[in-house]
Amino acid sequence: MTYQLHYWPGIQGRGEFVRLALEAAGADYVDVARAAEELGGGEDALMDDLAELGGPRAAFAPPFLVDGDLVIGQTANILLYLGPRHDLAPAAESGRLWVNQLQLTIADLVAEAHDTHHPVGMGLYYEDQKDEAARRSEEFRQQRIPKFMGWFERALEGGDAWLAGGAASYADLSLFQAVEGLRYAFPHAMARLEPDIPRVVALRDRVADLPRIAAYLASERRIPFNEMGVFRRYPELDPA
Template sequence: MAYELYYWDGLQGRGEFVRLALEEAQAAYVDVARGEKTDSLGIGAMMAKLDSRSDAYPPFAPPFLKDGDLLIPQTANILFYLGPKLSLAPRDEGLRYVANGLQLTIADLVTEVHDTHHPIASGLYYEDQKGEAKARSADFLAHRMPKFLGYFERVLVQNPSGPQHMAGDTLTYVDLSIFQIVEGLRYAFPKATKHLADHYPHIVALRDAVAARPNIAAYLASPRRLPFNETGIFRHYPELDRSAR
């Protein structure tokens, strides 16, 4: 049976980290909210799952993955589940927890990126918190982004198996997620990330290696890969960008 991925239509968002893993492994999956708007597919099906009174443990929010009778919420949790099944997790059990920790740190970074354009409340429009967003973005670009990227660069450099991968000596879902982080930051903050390779060469080299993988390259060239836009997590508002120091 195909995996069923539930996430909002029209944007990449947190669901994209899961899609990249499924696409790299060429796993059979249905992107439910992008299907035909019938009783079994579409946004309606996703909302029905969120509002379900029959599931003992309904998900709080997308993304969530359905595999048979199992319903798995939260991006890092989904990837922790899928990784071994898709051969995208370290073979060593201890390293699997390392990979999960790295993915959870990526989730922290994703939250901070979101908060650059919605620092007050998700329920308010960006225009309603524009001044606060400018202040939050300035701090993010000056302090938080370098702290996260510096950490990931250090993990790559210190990997005993070499700086080609984040955890262990083979491709994992964490490597795919680092690719998405670089792509998203470059879209949202093109000025601040213009010289990213000068400061974080191993991160950018990993991004390039992932982009060159045949299955990922085919996905990126397909209509399944939606473009970044101003409804997702990574949004480009020129007034929030600045040249790196």
């Protein structure tokens, strides 16, 4: 069965966590909205599918995954579904809960990263909330990034190569993506912090070297970071 991933076609965003899992699994999937409009792609079709697929169980927002009759929304929920099906989560319940906990903490980090450029409202442009964004970003750079990354560093102190034991899980892929996003949006802050989080950096490198992930990152399927996604590079929000 071919999975259908439905997500904004022009950004990495939250959908990228799902893309990375599907790619690492070598899963058969279609990134629906990235197809040509005559083939059902595009943002208008995405909004139509969001409203219709699943009926009363339609998703609140992209990303959502369609697998046969199932329509699954919320990034962490999609990964909870995919993980055990593709050896991207431990077999034991305790391990699966831990991986879900890691993913939800990454989701919190991602939401806060988004709020650095949209603190006052997502319906407004960044240009209409630049002063507030500068205030929020200062706290994010100085306190929140070190707190989140320090927590992941500690989680890796158990000595295993991966966050949840002997094999890569979707949480490892997601931490890779979080580091990449933070490096893109806050390069100066990350350059200062990275000496303090060697295990996180090493994990990021291990994920990047996974053969399927390396192939994906080198392909055109990997959308470059840009200023429409969650992680945005506004130099004034990350002073040297």
